[in-house]
Amino acid sequence: MYISKYKSKIVSAEEAVKVVKSGDRVLLHANSCYPEILVNAMCDRYQELNDVEVAHLTIFQKPRFIDPEMQGHFRHNALFTSGVTRKAINEGRADFTPIFLSEIPIAIERGVIPIDVIFLNLSPPDKHGYCSFGVSNEISKTAAEHAKVVIAQINSKMPRVLGDNFIHIDKIDYMVECEQELVDVPMVDPNITPEEQRVYTRIGEIIASMIKDGDTLQMGIGAIPDAVLSFLTEKKDLGIHTEMFSDGLIDLIEMGVITCDKKTLLPGKIVASFVIATRKTHEYIDNNPFIEFRTTKFVNDPLNIARNDNMVSINSAIEVDITGQVCSHSIGNRIYSGFGGQVDFIRGASRSKGGRAILAFPSTAKNDTISKIVPTLTYGAGVTDTQADVHYIVTEYGVADLWGKTLRERVKQLIQIAHPKFRDELEKKAREFKYLW
Ligand code: COA
Numbered sequence: 001m002y003i004s005k006y007k008s009k010i011v012s013a014e015e016a017v018k019v020v021k022s023g024d025r026v027l028l029h030a031n032s033c034y035p036e037i038l039v040n041a042m043c044d045r046y047q048e049l050n051d052v053e054v055a056h057l058t059i060f061q062k063p064r065f066i067d068p069e070m071q072g073h074f075r076h077n078a079l080f081t082s083g084v085t086r087k088a089i090n091e092g093r094a095d096f097t098p099i100f101l102s103e104i105p106i107a108i109e110r111g112v113i114p115i116d117v118i119f120l121n122l123s124p125p126d127k128h129g130y131c132s133f134g135v136s137n138e139i140s141k142t143a144a145e146h147a148k149v150v151i152a153q154i155n156s157k158m159p160r161v162l163g164d165n166f167i168h169i170d171k172i173d174y175m176v177e178c179e180q181e182l183v184d185v186p187m188v189d190p191n192i193t194p195e196e197q198r199v200y201t202r203i204g205e206i207i208a209s210m211i212k213d214g215d216t217l218q219m220g221i222g223a224i225p226d227a228v229l230s231f232l233t234e235k236k237d238l239g240i241h242t243e244m245f246s247d248g249l250i251d252l253i254e255m256g257v258i259t260c261d262k263k264t265l266l267p268g269k270i271v272a273s274f275v276i277a278t279r280k281t282h283e284y285i286d287n288n289p290f291i292e293f294r295t296t297k298f299v300n301d302p303l304n305i306a307r308n309d310n311m312v313s314i315n316s317a318i319e320v321d322i323t324g325q326v327c328s329h330s331i332g333n334r335i336y337s338g339f340g341g342q343v344d345f346i347r348g349a350s351r352s353k354g355g356r357a358i359l360a361f362p363s364t365a366k367n368d369t370i371s372k373i374v375p376t377l378t379y380g381a382g383v384t385d386t387q388a389d390v391h392y393i394v395t396e397y398g399v400a401d402l403w404g405k406t407l408r409e410r411v412k413q414l415i416q417i418a419h420p421k422f423r424d425e426l427e428k429k430a431r432e433f434k435y436l437w
Helices: 002-009 013-019 036-044 086-090 104-109 140-146 194-210 223-231 248-254 279-285 302-306 342-351 407-416 420-432
Strands: 025-028 052-056 074-078 117-122 130-132 149-155 166-168 174-178 216-219 270-272 291-293 311-315 319-321 356-360 392-395 398-401
Touching: 002 174, 013 036, 013 149, 013 174, 036 117, 036 149, 036 174, 104 140, 117 140, 194 223, 194 356, 194 392, 194 398, 216 223, 223 248, 223 311, 223 356, 248 279, 302 311, 302 342, 311 342, 342 356, 398 407, 407 420
Parallel strands: 025 052, 025 117, 052 074, 117 149, 149 174, 216 311, 270 291, 311 356, 356 392
Antiparallel strands: 130 166, 392 398
């Protein structure tokens, strides 16, 4: 029955994007679900359109709407920034919205971020007419439920990922059939230097010593959280509740280290909202009942995260000051990424019975020329996690346990895990600020 309905909604990309009007906000499906065909068709119309806001989470393909000739026609609003959009934001040609990933769906539901048109990239419908949001659910499912117009690429290459990860064709206004390979995005740079590898190994060993059999893990974005996974091969019965994961998880699943059997929320399931990964992971999660994708309204809600006993969150940071105030999304006033789920998971893991919230990063950046532990955050840096949010900080020199500690205790611990060549200077500043005396 649905087949005739399905066929009646199939149009060309050019036809579908005609609904976009000047002044609209268009939201894009994110990560490897970036709907490139629809975006390009919309950009072909740029001379007819003015002030169209294109909002999105992480995207990895360079979008045409940031090209200089598109100025005035399109302006993009990054809810999370990546390499392809960072420059435009930092040149003032695009916007950035600081917001928790748990709360974007709520802002959409409440009309704070209204969506006129959403562009999706979905799996073909099953025999009941349901299309999967594929490898990226994040905020798209909520946005599709609230957008005035829903347009979808129906992509024969999109994995059918299970969970609360479906939309019925009745809820889609226009569909554009395509066969579009997913972009591969490895989380760990394959060209890391031996020195970087040494630091990752040390951090991985330290974090492995903080993880117990039966823990439930979240891995944030960046090289460290994914690299840590390779040090967990001796663990048993680990569970996963995470907004995202990458390729590092698949080996652990196949080795039987991750069973999710001891989870106290949705046992037996890996709960996630999207992957940033390569074909290996895309193929693994296709039609796999072990994988449960849900929106970030559910996955990132700190109260839901805390329903997992022994929840361990592992995230990374750009810099931390000696009092434990953390910047993870900007380098000075230059926006680097976004809030994502870092605060959501720190708060959720901190409230979980037996939980541990970990921030881990190398002690230095730029070939040991910059200490990531600093007297004060760089001028213009945004605070991602407040002093009171932060529990454990890990570098290759050890662990600082800041929760419930005075400023003096925090300063001492953080200086101990800074790179040795910066410790004297940090101590001098700490004395100047009267944190130490
Ligand atoms: N000062 C100046 N530059 C710094 C720096 C510092 N203190 N720390 C890092 N950098 C530079 C690096 O040299 C690198 O530069 P390059 O791109 O020119 O090589 C860049 O910033 C990124 O650093 P890197 O350590 O490679 O980042 P990563 O890929 O491991 O990611 C975060 C680390 C913090 C950026 C990432 O975890 C993030 O965006 N976090 C916020 C959101 C979040 O955690 N969400 C949870 C899950 S979505």
